Amino acid sequence: MSRDPITRNALSIGVATAVYAVSFGVLSVAAGFSVVQTCVMSVVCFTGASQLTFVSVIAAGGGVAGALPPALLLAARNAIYAVSLKDVLSGSVPKRALRAQVIVDETTAMAHAQPTLAAKRRAFDLTALCLFTAWNAGTLAGALAGSGLGNPRDFGLDAVFPAVFLALLAPQLRGPDAMRAAVAGAIIALALVPIAPAGVPIIAAALGAVPVLLASSRRRRVALTQAPEAGR
Amino acid sequence: MSWWPVLVLCASAYALKALGLAIGARLDHETSARWSLEIVVVPVLAALIVIQTFTAGQRFVLDARTPALLVAAVLVWRKAPFVVVALSAAATAALLRLVA
Numbered sequence: 001m002s003r004d005p006i007t008r009n010a011l012s013i014g015v016a017t018a019v020y021a022v023s024f025g026v027l028s029v030a031a032g033f034s035v036v037q038t039c040v041m042s043v044v045c046f047t048g049a050s051q052l053t054f055v056s057v058i059a060a061g062g063g064v065a066g067a068l069p070p071a072l073l074l075a076a077r078n079a080i081y082a083v084s085l086k087d088v089l090s091g092s093v094p095k096r097a098l099r100a101q102v103i104v105d106e107t108t109a110m111a112h113a114q115p116t117l118a119a120k121r122r123a124f125d126l127t128a129l130c131l132f133t134a135w136n137a138g139t140l141a142g143a144l145a146g147s148g149l150g151n152p153r154d155f156g157l158d159a160v161f162p163a164v165f166l167a168l169l170a171p172q173l174r175g176p177d178a179m180r181a182a183v184a185g186a187i188i189a190l191a192l193v194p195i196a197p198a199g200v201p202i203i204a205a206a207l208g209a210v211p212v213l214l215a216s217s218r219r220r221r222v223a224l225t226q227a228p229e230a231g232r
Numbered sequence: 233m234s235w236w237p238v239l240v241l242c243a244s245a246y247a248l249k250a251l252g253l254a255i256g257a258r259l260d261h262e263t264s265a266r267w268s269l270e271i272v273v274v275p276v277l278a279a280l281i282v283i284q285t286f287t288a289g290q291r292f293v294l295d296a297r298t299p300a301l302l303v304a305a306v307l308v309w310r311k312a313p314f315v316v317v318a319l320s321a322a323a324t325a326a327l328l329r330l331v332a
Contacts, residue, residue: 009314016318032233044242054241064237068244075245077276082252084273089253096257100249105280112273156325159297162284163304163321169277170308178274185275186282193287201283208275216268 006114006123013106014130016160017048018138019152024052025142031059035143042139046132047104050075053198073199080206081108088120102128109168177212184208296328 021042028038033055041051050071057067082089082103088111089099102124111124152158173179185208192201256269285297300321307317 005314012315012318016322033238034233037233037235037238041238041242045245047245050241050245054237058233058237068237068240071241072244072248075248078245079248079252079255080272080276082249083256083259084269086253086256086259086269096253097250100253101246103249103252105277108273109277112270154326154329156296156300156322156327156329158284159300159304159321159325160318162281162297162301164314164318165277165281165284166301166304167308167314167317169274169281172270172274172277178271181271181274182278185278188275189279189283190286190292193283193292194290198289202276202279205275205279206272208278209272212271213268216271 006110006119006126009110010123010126010130013110013127013164014134016157016164017106017131018134019155019157020048020052021135021138022142022145023152024048024055025139026145026147027052027059027142028055028139029143029146031055035140038143039136039140042136045075046101046135047075047078048135049105070198073197073203076199077105077202077206078103080203081105084108085111085124087117088124099124099128102132104131105165106131109165113168113171115171177216181209181212184211296325296332299328300325 025038029035045051053074054067054071082100085103085108089096107124107127110127111120114120114123173182185205188208189201189205192204285301286292303324304317304321307320
């Protein structure tokens with residue numbers, strides 16, 4: 001294992017993801033998709049929760065009309081992530097277009113957990129590389145094998161992702177503003193779970209940042225107008 | 233299975249990601265400095281954590297994932313290495329399920 005923490009963390013995320021990718025491959029072929037279709041989904045769609053929901057609904061007989069809306073709602077949070085990554089993913093248009101493809105939970109959380117812009121960029125790219133490799137290799141293995149390594153839950157892997165996201169969220173909880181936004185987001189999401197379709201609670205949680213954004217914007221405006229007087 | 237559902241899913245997923253980047257690129261410096269947009273990710277990640285831990289579909293569930301998250305929280309608080317946090321959470325959940 002590497003001594004560099006960013007590389008090490010990106011590799012561990014990759015390992016856990018690979019096991020889920022095998023499950024996706026198995027599930028997708030069982031739902032009636034070909035091996036090629038399954039692999040195209042993982043390369044081009046590259047949004048785990050969304051793909052798993054899509055093939056699960058179809059496997060359960062929900063049809064394409066039933067499977068697309070929840071899959072797209074789960075993919076919609078990537079748009080929010082993309083806005084937040086605007087400074088991390090600068091550069092030429094082709095480079096940004098390529099990096100856009102790998103904007104998902106893990107790459108975003110790893111980037112924002114780093115203290116400097118350079119580290120954020122490195123964390124994003126390394127996590128993307130590990131995740132993309134693991135997700136696609138796992139998908140192909142699962143689709144070809146037709147049966148998995150067993151249920152990821154038996155290895156406790158379903159508990160790994162919330163733990164990993166907590167470890168990546170912690171360094172971002174500097175100060176009361178971020179803490180308030182986190183608590184608000186969790187409450188909004190949990191309140192919506194019983195009534196809203198999957199995906200919506202997580203997108204709506206972004207509203208938890210609105211009071212903090214308004215307050216910080218007001219503070220900055222006040223600071224700007226008072227600055228000349230303070231300098232006298 | 234026909235190709236069109238696969239292609240619609242793939243195209244829409246990429247469009248959502250690119251849309252977010254395009255919106256971000258259109259924000260001028262003043263706007264993005266005034267609204268520190270990174271904070272938006274904080275409530276979304278917090279939501280992801282509670283949903284992945286406490287729900288199954290539209291139901292609330294307390295299962296092996298809850299103690300696993302508690303173990304992870306203590307380790308994160310004690311500044312344990314990332315790999316230790318991830319492995320301990322998996323081990324906690326797997327062992328509890330094995331015992332149950």
